[in-house]
Amino acid sequence: MFGLFKKSKDSQNGESTTEWYSELQENQQRWFAFLEKLEAKMEEFATAAIPELKEIMQSDDDIYKRTFHRVYSGVNGQLNNIREKARDVYEEKVHDVYYNLNSQISVLSKHHNLLSDFRSACSDRYNEFENKYDYWRKQIDKTQERDLETEYQKILDEYEAIKNKFNCTQCGGNIVIEKIFLIETYITCPYCQTQNTFAPSTLGRNLQNIARNLAEQRTAHLYEAYEAEKDKERDLYHQRHELSLSIIHEKDKKVLHEVQLKMDDLEEQRQFAIKNAPKLHQEYLRAMYDELNKITPDLKEHNEKMYQNQLQYL
Amino acid sequence: MFKKLFGALTGDKQENQNYETQTSNDNYENNYEDNYQEVEYDPETLHGTHYTVEDFDNEVAERAEAWIADERASGENLDEKDIQNIYFNYRRTVYTEWNNCDSDQMIRFEHANSLKYTGVQTSGFVKADDNNPFLEPVHGVDLRTYTAMCLKISAGIDYLEVCKAMGFEPAVWEELNTIWPQRMGEDTSFTVTTLFGQYYAENVTVPQLENLKAEISEEGAANLERIKSDRYFYEELAGARQAAYEYGIDGAQWILENFGINLADFQSVAMQWMTEQNQNWNSADITEFHDYQQQKQKEYAAKFAAEQGGNIADDVNF
Amino acid sequence: MEEKKVNSFLNRLKESAQKQTNYGGEMEITEAKINAKDCPNCGAGRAKQDGLTHCAYCGFEFLNIKLTDGVYIKKEDNSI
Numbered sequence: 147m148f149g150l151f152k153k154s155k156d157s158q159n160g161e162s163t164t165e166w167y168s169e170l171q172e173n174q175q176r177w178f179a180f181l182e183k184l185e186a187k188m189e190e191f192a193t194a195a196i197p198e199l200k201e202i203m204q205s206d207d208d209i210y211k212r213t214f215h216r217v218y219s220g221v222n223g224q225l226n227n228i229r230e231k232a233r234d235v236y237e238e239k240v241h242d243v244y245y246n247l248n249s250q251i252s253v254l255s256k257h258h259n260l261l262s263d264f265r266s267a268c269s270d271r272y273n274e275f276e277n278k279y280d281y282w283r284k285q286i287d288k289t290q291e292r293d294l295e296t297e298y299q300k301i302l303d304e305y306e307a308i309k310n311k312f313n314c315t316q317c318g319g320n321i322v323i324e325k326i327f328l329i330e331t332y333i334t335c336p337y338c339q340t341q342n343t344f345a346p347s348t349l350g351r352n353l354q355n356i357a358r359n360l361a362e363q364r365t366a367h368l369y370e371a372y373e374a375e376k377d378k379e380r381d382l383y384h385q386r387h388e389l390s391l392s393i394i395h396e397k398d399k400k401v402l403h404e405v406q407l408k409m410d411d412l413e414e415q416r417q418f419a420i421k422n423a424p425k426l427h428q429e430y431l432r433a434m435y436d437e438l439n440k441i442t443p444d445l446k447e448h449n450e451k452m453y454q455n456q457l458q459y460l
Numbered sequence: 461m462f463k464k465l466f467g468a469l470t471g472d473k474q475e476n477q478n479y480e481t482q483t484s485n486d487n488y489e490n491n492y493e494d495n496y497q498e499v500e501y502d503p504e505t506l507h508g509t510h511y512t513v514e515d516f517d518n519e520v521a522e523r524a525e526a527w528i529a530d531e532r533a534s535g536e537n538l539d540e541k542d543i544q545n546i547y548f549n550y551r552r553t554v555y556t557e558w559n560n561c562d563s564d565q566m567i568r569f570e571h572a573n574s575l576k577y578t579g580v581q582t583s584g585f586v587k588a589d590d591n592n593p594f595l596e597p598v599h600g601v602d603l604r605t606y607t608a609m610c611l612k613i614s615a616g617i618d619y620l621e622v623c624k625a626m627g628f629e630p631a632v633w634e635e636l637n638t639i640w641p642q643r644m645g646e647d648t649s650f651t652v653t654t655l656f657g658q659y660y661a662e663n664v665t666v667p668q669l670e671n672l673k674a675e676i677s678e679e680g681a682a683n684l685e686r687i688k689s690d691r692y693f694y695e696e697l698a699g700a701r702q703a704a705y706e707y708g709i710d711g712a713q714w715i716l717e718n719f720g721i722n723l724a725d726f727q728s729v730a731m732q733w734m735t736e737q738n739q740n741w742n743s744a745d746i747t748e749f750h751d752y753q754q755q756k757q758k759e760y761a762a763k764f765a766a767e768q769g770g771n772i773a774d775d776v777n778f
Numbered sequence: 779m780e781e782k783k784v785n786s787f788l789n790r791l792k793e794s795a796q797k798q799t800n801y802g803g804e805m806e807i808t809e810a811k812i813n814a815k816d817c818p819n820c821g822a823g824r825a826k827q828d829g830l831t832h833c834a835y836c837g838f839e840f841l842n843i844k845l846t847d848g849v850y851i852k853k854e855d856n857s858i
Contacts, residue, residue, distance in 0.1 A: 176778055183776045191772050191784050198788055202795075209805050212710070216795035220708025224787070227706075227761075228773045235778050308810050315814040316823045323810075329634035331850040333812070334826040340814055341824040343631055347810040354638075444849060448642045455648055599851065600843035616802070627842035629815070635848040708791045713801040723801060768790050772783060 166247055167257075170264045173239050177268050180235060181275045184228050192282040195221045199289035209352055211292075221286060229279050232272070240268040294360040298441070301326065301349050308347075316340040328354050328444060354442060361437035368430035375423040382416040424460045431456055499559045506569040508559045516554060524550045544578075551577060568741045581654040584735040588655060594647045595655070598639045599632055603652065606640050607659035608666045609633070614724030615674035625668050661731030680720020687721070687729050694733060695749050697726070699756035707764035815840065829857030 199218060206213045244265045251258050309323040319337035323344065330345045362369070386409050393405050435453045439446045500509045507513050524547045531538055538546075556566055571582040588595060588603075595603055609626065613619050623633050644653045676684070687694040697719065701711035712723040737746060765771050816823055819838040828834035831841045834857070845856045 180776070180778045184773060187773045187776055191787075194784050194788055198792065202792065208800065209807070210800075212800050213795050213798075216708045216710060216798065217791055219705045220791040220795065221788075223706030223708070223761075224772055227765075227771050231773060231776070239778060312810075312812045315812065321812065327850070329638055329849065330631040332631060332830060332855070338823075339825040339827065341826055341830060342812050342814045343629070345630075345808070345811045345813070348805065348807045350810060445642075448646065451646045455646065458648070597846070599845050599848060627839070629841060632841060632843070632845075632851070635851055638849050708795050710798055710801055713799055716801070768787060768794075769783075772787050775783075 166251075167260060169243070170247075170260065173243060174264055174268055177235070177239060178271055181232060181271060184232055185275060185278050188225060188228055188278065188282050191221075191224060192286060196285060196289055199286070203289060203292065209348060218286070218290065222283070225279065225282060225286070229276075232275055236268070236272055240265065240272075292356070292359075294356050294363055297356055298353075298360055301353050304347065304349050312344075314338060314340055315342055325444070326350055326353060328442065354445075357438055357441045357445075360441060361434050364437050365430060365434040368426070368433050372423060372426040372430050375419055375426050379416055379419040379423065382412050382419065386412040386416065427460055428457065499561065501559075504572070506565075506572040507555075511558060516558065519554050519558075520547060520550045523554070548577075564741050564743055567743075568739070571738050571741065575649060575651075579649055581650045582738055583654050583657050583661075583731070584738040586651060586655045586658055589651075592651060594643050594652050598636055598643075599628075601636055603640065603655060604659050604664055605666050606636055607656055608664045608669055609636075611660065611663060611665070611724050611728065612669055612672055612674070614727070615722050616724075617672050617674055621672060622669065625672055627668065657731050658735060660728050661735050663725075663728045674722060674724075676722070676725075677720045680722075683719045684721050684725050684729075687726070688732070691733065691749060692752060694729060695753040696756045697721075698730065699753040699758075700760040701726075702753075703757045703760035703764055706761060707768060709764065830855045832857035 199214070199221065202214045202217055203211060244261065247261055251261060305323070305326050310320065312321045312323060313319065314321055314335035314337065317335060317338040317340065319335055321333060321335055321342065323333070327344060327346045327350065329351065330343060332341045333344045334341055389405055389409050389412070393402055396402050396405070431453060435449055438449050442449075501507065502509055505513060507516060524543075527546055527550075528538060528543060552566055552570075555561070555569055556563075559565065570577075572585050574580055574582040574585065598606070605626075609622050612622050619633060620630060623630050626633075640652070640656075644650075644656065647653070687697060697715060701715055704711040704714045712726070715721055715726055716723070765774075814823060817833040817836060817838050817840075820833065820836040822833055822835045824830065824840065825834065830851070831843070831845065832839055845851055845853060847853050
């Protein structure tokens with residue numbers, strides 16, 4: 147940024163840049179300050195909201211946690227409001243200003259770089275802001291995590307407590323509920339063969355709703371291994387790219403050869419990662435669906451079809 | 461014959477004008493003297509009627525395979541996705557060339573043929589096929605009937621009443637409400653989902669349910685009629701609903717309390733507008749309505765913000 | 779002063795969210811129940827071997843549909 151000041155001194159004998167240049171400087175300074183204030187607001191708000199959200203998740207006894215979701219939406223709404231404010235100002239004070247001046251100042255003019263530097267400095271700073279926004283959104287998203295193991299245990303405990311407590315409405319014989327039924331169903335009395343209807347409790351019915359997330363939670367480590375392999379591929383790509391840039395003007399044959407060997411090795415590793423990632427993905431999916439089948443065995447047929455479908459998109 | 465007429469064309473608009481150099485067929489000569497002569501489109505496939513679909517598919521395949529061969533010869537590795545992309549782009553090129561049409565018409569064509577060319581359905585263009593295993597009735601209840609039941613229940617009618625009217629027990633409804641959504645998840649062409657959406661948009665009903673009416677106030681009924689016919693009013697409410705969620709308010713409940721329209725009716729109208737948009741794709745209209753909704757969303761957001769004491773970043777200015 | 783604004787906004791958001799009616803009403807938390815439907819025509823119960831759709835004694839129609847293989851209900855549950 148300080149390079150700009152130096153250039154403006156040199157251009158004394160060139161075109162008069164003072165007017166538009168000082169507008170650019172002022173915009174840039176104000177833009178940086180503006181973003182800093184917005185970022186401080188985001189941080190302050192998110193830091194206060196996150197513990198509140200966690201508390202509401204605990205205390206909301208609605209089975210769909212609808213009060214939590216309303217607050218969650220409202221919190222994200224504010225973050226979005228901040229993000230849009232930044233975007234609107236960028237449009238007006240950076241983007242439009244750049245394009246206005248760009249149409250007046252030739253690209254060949256030796257002062258055009260002041261204009262492009264202005265835009266890239268502001269745009270880079272904007273990216274930093276966007277990264278911070280993403281970070282806080284991610285933190286807020288985490289508050290959605292429910293303690294599914296505890297919820298699942300409650301369902302299992304309730305089942306154990308009630309499975310022997312029912313009697314046939316016709317003959318009074320004891321009917322054992324053989325498994326956790328997910329929906330209302332017909333159960334035959336083993337003594338008189340009468341069809342009774344069994345209506346599961348609200349908790350029992352909710353098992354279907356938490357099953358997938360629970361299975362994903364239990365196999366999250368496998369998913370992370372898959373994501374790590376994908377990141378590794380990108381990282382190897384960039385490493386190799388950096389090396390290839392470093393030898394652009396290299397004349398020494400020995401150095402060239404060494405670097406080329408390194409590049410080949412990185413490429414080999416990268417190709418391996420490309421082949422390995424889908425394998426890890428499949429490993430995760432199989433493990434996750436196995437968990438899902440354990441939690442809701444009555445839906446196994448459907449689950450297997452979904453697994454097969456997902457394999458097509460590996 | 462048709463291939464000869466266009467064989468020499470490379471998509472260059474200049475060549476299009478050189479009719480004297482083309483071999484002619486009397487039927488077509490007059491059509492092409494005027495460059496902007498209306499092309500007749502088949503109502504189902506939206507292909508121009510002056511060529512066969514087979515010719516079209518062959519032309520696309522010819523160009524695509526030539527490109528693919530070139531790429532492979534120069535060492536490029538092409539996977540399934542790349543190949544699909546190449547075909548996708550050539551379909552657009554050939555369609556636009558052969559029909560001399562704008563991009564809106566091309567997109568309508570894509571929607572009408574989305575199942576054939578991409579394996580995925582588009583709302584407004586789905587046809588119910590009796591042989592589709594995904595559409596087989598569940599416990600004798602087909603998708604259309606299931607949708608009719610869903611509509612009544614989302615409108616606020618007790619599911620037990622709906623079951624009684626249909627003549628079966630709640631256990632059966634619960635199986636329907638499990639299996640139909642399962643089918644939607646399993647069908648990778650999205651036929652079940654899209655068809656459900658179309659039925660929802662049509663607000664389908666079956667004779668058994670005709671007498672079950674959800675309670676709706678006079679104001680609600682009037683507003684409902686209005687969002688069905690006045691697109692701007694619909695977009696205003698859609699924007700308001702979005703704004704409500706952003707301020708921690710349940711949008712569906714807010715619409716019900718302030719305009720008397722229940723969620724099922726609102727969703728049904730939303731689907732109607734979307735389906736119509738697909739069938740009559742017009743990018744200028746789409747942009748206008750999108751911008752209008754955004755503008756309304758901002759207006760309502762300001763109102764909600766005022767009720768909360770303003771936005772937290774109101775005091776931060778450039 | 780800044781902090782006050784953030785906290786007061788959050789509190790208002792919370793209060794408003796808690797006060798609101800859930801669309802579709804409150805979820806009733808129910809216990810598991812068992813029941814049986816007797817034939818409204820002749821009072822007989824339904825036995826497993828007689829199927830779910832019709833009363834074996836008087837033919838009354840419990841379910842006016844043809845059952846297929848579902849989650850728990852199977853084709854075999856159709857009365858003859």
